[in-house]
Amino acid sequence: MPTSDLTDPCTALVEAGVRQQIFPGAAWAVGGIDNHVPGAAGRLTPDPASAAMRTDTLFDIASLTKIISVWSLTGWLVSRKRLRLDERLADLLPGTAGYALAPVTIFQLLTHTAGLPLRARLRASYGDVREDIVRGVLREPLEGVPGQAVAYTDRAALILGFVIERLLGMPLDQALDEHILRPLGMDATRYGPVPPQHGKPVAPTEYCEQAGAHLAGVTHDFSTRLLGGVCGISGLFSNVRDLQRFLHAMLAQDRRHGEVVDAGWVRDSLTVQTGTLNPPRGLFWHPAAGSGPQDDIWCHLGFTGTAMWLSPRRGRYAVLLTNKLYYTRDSARINALRRDFMRRAFDL
Secondary structure (H helix, E strand, O other), rough: HHHHHHHHHHHHHHHHHHHHHOOOEEEEEEEEOOOEEEEEEOOOOOOOOOOOOOOOOOEEOOOOHHHHHHHHHHHHHOOOOOOOOOOHHHOOOOHHOOOOOOOOOHHHHHOOOOHHHHOOOOHHHHOOHHHHHHHHHHOOOOEEEEEEEEOOOOOHHHHHHHHHHHHHOOOOOHHHHHHHHHHHHOOOEEOOOOOOOHHEOOOOOOEEOOOEOOOOOOOOHHEEEEEEEOOOOOEEEHHHHHHHHHHHHHHOOOOOHHHHOOOHHHHHHOOOOOOOOOOOOOOEEEOOOOOOHHHHOOOEEEOOOOEEEEEOOOOEEEEEEEEEEHHOOOHHHHHHHHHHHHHHHHHH
């Protein structure tokens, strides 16, 4: 089905999500090499007087940060032979020497097979000083044997962010801007907090008791806030237009974009790298729920209700941005809607 023919079913599904109060509003796009169809529905908040969602509305993209920031920069380093997937953390981060993380490899972090604790739990364990947090993360015991099981964990991206900062000698947000965002023309994407003068509407997320208001332009993720808003876990704000540029670059692999997102890195990342282990994983990407191996649809999801999908075989991508966290932290309904959106976007 041509991309343009997908407008009505995708729009109807997103508008139903607004009516059913799965999220106050959403923006989305389905595209390919030669064309794309963007859309938006609902409002920034449930208040009928609030501004309408737009395709340039900024969203807290949550774990999509792991792809835009950490996955991209890791690939940038690998393609320039400044990092190998078989390198151990002991050889990259001196703070791991003598601790359980020392033998863990970059490959194991990217495939979620490192045996790491499942969540960050930063304040409870380490206090609120950045240096203490980093030291605590690097000295934490493992919860599994590296290479023996697949278990999604925020810590993989957190630690990869530390590796990137050390290898490039600059903070993660600066590295991302210099090597990924500016070359791709993603001028709206940035780590928060988002200043009012940024000039684009920002979708608010969950209610903050301390602030007495819904968070807007400030990441919902507490661990990321503890690290100043910049880390590999979460913290990026972006919009549909910028994510279209990113996904199109992965598909197109033209000469200019190939210098930013290497074709070999994309191919390897969108290939099962975990053998017979389940669930199957590529390199940070994973097969989309509701699709089969023959569909070749890969995805990454965010806790705020965001999602990106990519199918090299079909030459198509899709992105859905929502602020479902305005209503609830429960993910059952947004997961069902994301599966339906993916199936309609890829005509399954």
